[in-house]
Amino acid sequence: MRYLPTPGRSLDGRKVLRFENGTEIRTQNLSTALLLTLCICLLAAVSVHLGQTRISIQELLEALSGSVLDEEQDYALWTIRIPRLLMAFMVGWSIAIAGAVMQSLARNPLADPGLFGLNQGATTMILLLIVLVPAASKLMIMSSALIGGLLVATLLIWLVGGGARTHGLAILLMGIALETVLSSITSLLILYTPQEVSYALADWLAGSLFNATAENVLTFLPFFVFSFAGILLIGPCLSRYELGNDAAMALGLSIRLTRPLILGFAVLLSTAAVTSVGPLTFLGILAPHIAAFLTPLKGRARLFISGLVGGLLVISADVLTRSLESDIPVPIGLSLTLIGVPLFILALRLQAINRQTQH
C-alpha cells in the first residue's frame, strides 16, 4: 500500500493526490486526462469506422480481441486505418508538447515550433536530400531532418549569444529571421528543379496522413517513447523559466545547461512530426491554450495534457478531412485550423465571461 497516493490539498487549496516521494497530481488534471483519453478512444472508433470498406463497431471490437476479419476489412483496418490513427495521435502529441515547451522557453504565448525555424531547417535539409539523393531511405530522411533541425537550433543559440542573459524573445525573433532565409531556399529548390522533382517536393511539403504506414509508425515510435522521458525531466523546469532568467537561476536552475536541452527536446519532437506529416502550423499554439482552458496546468501535467489535446485535435482534423469529399484534397493543416480555431476562440470567450462574472 506504500505506493498508493493519498488525497490532500495543495498550497492554493486544490485537491491533489500525493505520492510517497512528494510528487503531486491534481485531481482535476487527472479527471481531465481521463476524459480526454475517453474522447480520443471514441474519435478513434469513428475514424476507424469511416471509409469505403465498412467496419462496424462490433467487428472492430472483435478484431481487436483477436478474431480474423475478411481480407478486405483486414487490409483496411490494419494496413491503412490503424497506422494512420496512431500516426495522427503521435504527431499531434509531439507538436503540442514541443509548442508548450517553446512557449515557456520564449516566455510568449504565441511561440510555435514553426516560428523558431526548426521545422523549416528540417524541411530544407530533407528537400536538399531528395534533390541530391533521390533514392534516399526513410532512415536517411529522418536523420537528415533531425540534423537540419539541430543545426538551426545550434545556429539560434550561437546567434543570440548563447549566454544566460539573453531574453527568450530574442531567440524567437532570430528564429523568424532564420525561418525566412530557409524558406526562400526551399522556394528556390521548388522553382528551379525539373518539373517532376518540383512537384514531388511540393507534394512532400504539403504533407498529409495518407502515407502513414506501419513502417512510418514504427520509425516514429522511439520519439514518442522518448517524449515521456522528456516530460519527466523537463516538466518541472518550465514554470521556473517563465519567471525570467534571473529568477529561474536564483531558484537553482542552470539556464546554460537546460536551455540547449529543452531546445533539443523540442527539435526532436517537432522535426520528427514534420518528417512524418509535414508542417502543422498553429497546432503548437492551439493545443496548450485549449489544455490550459480545460484545467489549470503547470509542470509535467501541462505537457501531458497538452499532448493529449494535440493528439485529439489531429485525429479529429483527420476525421474531418476524410469525411469532406471534394475535388481538391483538403490539407490536414487547413482542417486542423477549421477545428482548432473555433475551439480556441470559444475557450477564450468563455474565459473572458468567466472573468467578468467573478468580479
Place this chain on the structure above:
Amino acid sequence: MLKVRNISVRYDKTFVLQELDTEFKTGRLTALIGPNGCGKSTLLKAMMDFLPLETGEVLLNDHNIRKLSRKQMAREMAYLPQECQCPDYMTVGELVELAGYARYAFGSGPSKRDRELFADALATVGLADQASQQVNKLSGGQRQRAWIAMVLAQNTNLVLLDEPVNHLDMKYQYAVLDLVKKLCRERGKTVIVVLHDLNLAAAFADEVLMMNAGRIIAKGSTDTTITDHNVRSTFGLDADIFNHNGRLVCLPCEIAGETVLS
C-alpha cells in the same frame, strides 16, 4: 558570510564594477545605496554568479561560488530580481511552491517539511488567504509580498533583494521593509537589499554600503555612515542629515555641482 574579493564587471567596454572589495556579516541587514547606474544591481547579480567577472571572486562561506552548482547556490542564497514577471495563470500558491526546486531529490516533490515551509512563508507575509488567487491580479503591494514569500520559502540564510519597494506606496514600503527586518532579527538571516531612499535605509538597515560609479564610497553602520559628506560624494547632492526623535532623517538641499545632469 559572503565575501566579495576584488571583483570587476564590464558591459562591452565600460566597467560597471571596479575592483570592489567588501563582505557582508551574518545576521545583518545591509542596504546598498547609490545613484542610478552605479552598479548596485550589477553587484547583486555578480554575487549570484549571473555575470562573467572580469577579475576577482565571490566567496560564500570561503567557497568560490563559481565552483558551486546552481542548486547548491539556491540552497544558500535567495534572490529577488528588480523586475518580476509572472505568467498570467500562476497562483500565489504555485509561485511559492516553485521555491522548493533546489531541495528536491531527483524525481520527487516537496516533503512534509517543505510544505510547512511554504505555508509558513505565506503566513509570514500575510497572504495565507490569497493563496488561490492569481499573482497578476493582486495589488502591487500584495504582489511584492507574494514574491517575497517565494524568496522566504526558499529557506536560505542569505537573501538578496533588488529594489523590493519600487512602485510601492509609502505604507507598503514600510510594511515590506519591516518584514525584511523582522526576518533578519528573528531568524538570523543575512539580508542585502538595494534601496533608493536614504530615509528608508536609515530606518531599517543595520549597515549601509554607498556606491558610485562602480566603486564603494563608504561602508559601515547606518548611524555613522550616512553623513552629509558621504551623501555628497555618492549622489553629488548637498543634504541636511539630522536626528529626529532618534531617527536619522536626510533632506536634500541643493545640487552640489553643475556637472550632475549635463
Place this chain on the structure above:
Amino acid sequence: MKPAIIHDKNRVSLKPERKTDFRLWIFFGLATVTLCAVFISNLSLGATSIPIHDVTGALFGPDTDNYNQIIVHYQRLPRTLIAIYVGAVMASGGVILQTLTRNPLASTSTLGTNAGASLFVVGGAFLFDFGVEAQGLAALAGAFFGFFCCLSVARMAGRSNDPRGLSLILSGVLVSMLFVAITNAFLLSNPMKRSEFLGWVTGNINHAYIDRLSDFWWIGLLSLLTLFLTARPLTLLLLGTEKAQSAGVNVKGITRIALAATLLGSGSAVAICGPVGFIGLIVPHMVRPFVGNNVLSLLAASVLVGAVVCLIADMGARLFFQPYILHTGLFMDLIGGVVFAFIVKRVYLARAAL
C-alpha cells in the same frame, strides 16, 4: 542644462532645423539622381547590353525595326516600371505600419497582408477561374483579410501587455505560414495551373505582368497620395495616442485611413507580381538615419529608396545568376531574412545585454 534648451530639443524632432533641412535636400537630390541612374542602367544592362541612345530612343518613340529598342520597350521597360511601383508601394507601406504599430519589425510581409493577398488570388484563380480584374479585387480583399486575421490572433492570444507589440509580429508570421501552406495546397491540386502561378507565388517581377500593372497602377497612386496627406498627423501619432489626441489628431480616423490606404496599395502590388516581401521591412530602416522620424520625409525617402532597392535587386537577380534569371521576390527574401536577423541583433539583443 537649462529647461529652455530641453524644450527646444523636443521641437527639433518634429520640425527639422535648418541644418538638417539642408541635409534632407542633399539626401533627396542624391536619391533622385540614383533612381534615374538605376532606371537607365536597368534598361540598358542585361543578357545583352543595349547602348544608351537605343534606350532613350525606345523611351521617346520606339523604332519597331530596331531589335534593341524592341527589347527595351516590350521587356525591360515593363519590368522596370513594375519594380518601381512595387518598391515604392511596399516601402511606403512599411513606413506606415512601423509608425502605426510602433514596432521596427512591422511590414506588409510580417503582418500577414502579403500572404493573405496571395492566398485569395490563388484561391480565386483555382476555385472560381478568376480573370485578371477579379484577381486584383481578390488580392485587395485578401490583404485586408490577412491583416485582420493577424490582428485578431494577436489580440486573442497575446493578452499580455507587450510594450513593443511583438505578439503582433508573431501572429503575423504565423498567419502567413498558414496561408502559404494553404496556397501551396491549392497549387498542388492543379498541375496545369501550378506552372502558371508557381513563379507568381514567390514574388516575380516579370514583363509578362505589365497588363496587371496597367490595370492596377491607379490604386497604388491613390494610396500613396492619401498617405502623403495623412503624414503630418501620423508623425504626431509617433509620440503616443494620448499626446496625438491632445494635439487635436483624430487618432481613430487617421489610423483607419492610413491603414486602409496601406493595405489597398500593398494588395495591388501583390496582385501585380506576387508577394515581394521585405522591401517594406528594410527600406524604412535604411532611410531613417538620414531623414529622421518625420513621417512626411520618411515616406518620400522610402518611396524613392524603395524603388531604387527594388530596381537594384531586380538587376542583381537578372545579372548575377546568368544565364538563369532569379526571381526577384526570392532574392529579396534571402536578403530580407539576413537584414531581419541584423535588426533583431541591433535592436533587441543590444537592449537585452544591459
